[in-house]
Amino acid sequence: MKWMTTTATALIATLAFAGAASAAGELNIYNWGDYTSPELIKKFEQQFDVKVTVTDYDSNDTALAKVRAGGHGFDIVVPSANYVPIWVKEGLLVEARPDQMENFKNVDPRWIDVAWDPGRHYTVPWQWGLTGIGVNTSVYKGDINTSAIFLDPPAELAGKINVAPEMNDVLFATIKYFGGDWCTMDKDVLRKTRDKLVEAKAKWLAMDYSVTEKLPAGDYSAVYYWNGAIMRSRAKNADIKFGYPKEGFPFFMDSVAILKDAKNPENAKLFMNFIMDPENAAMISAFAKYANGIKGSEKFLPADMQTAPELVVPTEFEAAGEFLIACDPEVQQLYSKIWTEVQK
Known part of the structure; x- marks a missing residue:
């Protein structure tokens, strides 16, 4: 590193202060519920003198419909990987070029040239994980590493199950349960998938997002849900255990993007760069x-996240995991029809 003169250092400090001062204003974030660190938001507000408002949504489809309708007032959205191409194709996002931002150097190389945003011209990593099984083992002591927990529930769990109300995650696991491939159009597999979900739903208690409260409290005895929420549930109730569906489970990544009609695009860019800082990314996680996708964040994470059974995939189940990608429109239409029938 080159030595800097006192004058040069003072000039840089002055410019940095001016940049922070000019950032004063607002930032409106539209994100998944219970997914945004209050500590992170407080730090950003104090550092840049920006008032942040976070509004929750409950699914990718909800977020997309709200923004399509216009008049929303949001600057930032956090879509999942399989939805990012839809947002880009419909012209809903700014090509913010986060790959040219100062902190982009911290992004783990595996998350740069991604299929949904090659080279990261539109998005930066927020968090990534997988969808699996959470079970209260004081209620059920059998094998939990299977999608049968929610598709063919054992008697102990029937009527006590919550399933994430996210179409692609549920269809993925069910299609894999019947030996199919994601994005398949195989009529036999899709018929079995539809019939099984309609049958199984009668044995579910709910399809909602209240897992971190209701699973540890005993309101649910099993869930098909996201691994981070199940880890949070285990922190409240040691009987909660995580299972990896051996038939197949989906990985996901949610990423921060700036909306085309954002009222505060410069503050949104500041936030993008801010969350690519390792210490800030660790606050999110x-x-x-x-997990967050930012190199160097590990040293700032709580120790229990390094070895958590919900976050460290056992070798025996690694091959069962597959990244949830966007299917072709004609496939997605078929899946939407199945989902509509399941929700009746």
Whole structure:
């Protein structure tokens, strides 16, 4: 590193202060519920003198419909990987070029040239994880490493199950349960998938997002849900255990993007760069208990996240995991029809 003169250092400090001062204003974030660290938001507000408002949504489809309708007032959205291409294709996002931002150097190389945003011209990593099984082992002591927990529930769990109300995650696991491939159009597999979900739903108690409260409290005895939420549940109830569906389970990544009609695009860019700082990325993960995709964040994470059974995939189940990608429109239409029938 080159030595800097006192004058040069003072000039840089002055410019940095001016940049922070000019950032004063607002930032409106539209994100998944219970997914944003209050500590992170407080730090950003204090550092840049920006008032942040976070509004929750409950699914990718909800977020997309709200923004499509216009008049939303949001600057930032956090779509999942399989939805990012839809947002880009419909012209809903700014090509913010986070790959040219100062902190982009901290992004783990595996998350740069991604299929949904090659080279990261639109998005930066927020968190990533997988969808699996959470079971209260004081209620059920059998094998939990299977999607049968929610598709063919054992008697102990029937009527006590919650399933994430996210179409692609549920269809993925069910299609894999019947030996199919994601994005398949095989009529036999899809018929079995539809019939099984309609049958199984009668044995579920709910399809909602209240897992971190209701699973440890005993309101649910089993869930098909996201690993971070199940880890948070285990912190409240040691009987909660995590299972990896051996038939197949989906990985996901949610990423921060700036909306085309954002009222505060410069503050949104500041936030993008801010969350690519390792210490800040660790704050995101420490709150919601998912991995973040930023190199160097590990040293700032709580020790229990390094070895958590919900976050460290056992070798025997690694091959069962597959990244949830966007299917072709005609496939997605078929899946939407199945989902509509399941929700009746």
